[in-house]
Amino acid sequence: MYGMVNEGIRSFVLTHHGAQTWDDICQIAALPDKEFQDMQRYDDSVTYELVGAISDRMELSDTEAMTAFGSYWIDYAGGSRFGPLMTRAGPGFLDQLRGLDDMHAQVKHAMPDLRPPSFTLEHQSEDIYHLHYVSQRSGLDAMVIGMLHGLAEETGESIDVRQVAEKSDGVDHSVFEITLLRTG
Numbered sequence: 001m002y003g004m005v006n007e008g009i010r011s012f013v014l015t016h017h018g019a020q021t022w023d024d025i026c027q028i029a030a031l032p033d034k035e036f037q038d039m040q041r042y043d044d045s046v047t048y049e050l051v052g053a054i055s056d057r058m059e060l061s062d063t064e065a066m067t068a069f070g071s072y073w074i075d076y077a078g079g080s081r082f083g084p085l086m087t088r089a090g091p092g093f094l095d096q097l098r099g100l101d102d103m104h105a106q107v108k109h110a111m112p113d114l115r116p117p118s119f120t121l122e123h124q125s126e127d128i129y130h131l132h133y134v135s136q137r138s139g140l141d142a143m144v145i146g147m148l149h150g151l152a153e154e155t156g157e158s159i160d161v162r163q164v165a166e167k168s169d170g171v172d173h174s175v176f177e178i179t180l181l182r183t184g
Helices: 003-017 017-030 043-058 060-078 093-098 100-110 141-155
Strands: 120-123 126-132 160-165 174-180
Touching: 003 043, 017 043, 017 126, 043 060, 043 141, 060 100, 060 141, 060 160, 093 100, 093 120, 093 141, 100 120, 126 141, 141 160
Parallel strands: none
Antiparallel strands: 120 126, 126 174, 160 174
């Protein structure tokens, strides 16, 4: 993964838990450096080691850690130089979900080794959608759930999310059911 993800994790920990916690996490993960270069490619194992160290240090499951980071990622990425690409498809939650593949295609111009996931939004019924998530990587479904909640909050939408299919030996991608919660 590119360093932007790892730097986002660092920012998440520093913002919510402080410098000492970040130092502890780096020590648990046996990382030689405590900062990352956004545009440099790192082995995926670095990211997974960070998540494991966060889980150990904060006594969270990997799922809880990834969900919390996923929600934070929306704000973090939105504040980056790629932030304007996030809203290019439109200001709404569904608009931005539909535009994820186009956004990643634009980011790939700056990060040529990027191996982005692919997302397809499928309308099921009145307020229910299925988001199909295809990735070469495993273990990031919880991050996607967190990102969905973060994006909903960012766009003023209320949602419920549940995973209805998980990438496994029999299925080549994960599927998340998103219900738009209408208020008022």
